[in-house]
Amino acid sequence: MNSRAVVDSQASDKYLRIASISIALYDYVITLPAEWRFYRSQSSIFHLSIACILFILIRYVSIVVMLLSNYGYFATNITPEICQHYFILAPIFKVLQTMVSQVIIGFRTWNIARRNRRVGITLALLFLTAVTLEWFTNMFDRIPVTDEPGNCTPGNAGKTLSAWLYYVTAMVYDLVILTISTVHLLQYDVLSNRLERVVRV
Known part of the structure; x- marks a missing residue:
């Protein structure tokens, strides 16, 4: 059974x-x-806007994450020696993907807060704390796992799965960012021109 x-x-x-x-x-x-x-x-390929750079990063880092993760899962020709180095790539790029996503929503929240200095410092400290925890929880005690001959996926060496804490950290960051954004958006007059500018941020 x-x-x-x-x-x-x-x-x-x-x-x-x-x-x-x-x-x-x-x-x-x-x-x-x-x-x-x-x-x-864009005005020039050598003068891309911040929005364009972040768009490229989130789009193509996400693609790399999917390619690395799914190739390792479906592969049938990865040797144990290669797996010792390959298995860690997907977790690394997953954290990078999360970092880019958090920069995007953090930057947008800062704009919603009218680039308030205190809010900017708070967001920066929150980002650094979240990133530190995400790298630690996602990389701690990781080992290569072979469920089927020739494939290669990451797993946890110990009985305690630390990777789930990575998702908790990411969700807490998102919740705090959402709260800050909501508080500042509620301060806008719905009919004001300032809200129109925020929508275009």
Whole structure:
């Protein structure tokens, strides 16, 4: 019974991964025209706006995360020697992806707060704290795991799974950012021009 449950769990994992890859590929293809227009709106390829740089980072770091994670999971030709070095790549890029995402919402929140100095310092300290915890919880005690011959995925060496704390940290950061944004947005007059400027941030 237990072995069948494990097989069903692995099959579900594969289906979910395939579904996520399909959705991501579809989203990438249909947004390519908008991406190209965004690039063309820049004054120069050597003078990209902060928004454009962050867009490129979040879009393509996310793609790298999916490629590394799913290749390691579905691969059939990764040797144990290669796996010793490969398994850590997906967790590293996952943290980088989260960092870019947090910079984006942090920068937007700072703009919503009218670039208030105190809010900026608070956001910077919050970001540094979150990033430190995310790197530690996501990388601590990681080992290569081979569920099937030739594949390579990251796992935890100890009985305690520390990776889930990574997600808790990310969610707490998002919640605090959302709270700060909401508080400052409530200070705007809905009919004022200032709100229109915030929408364009």
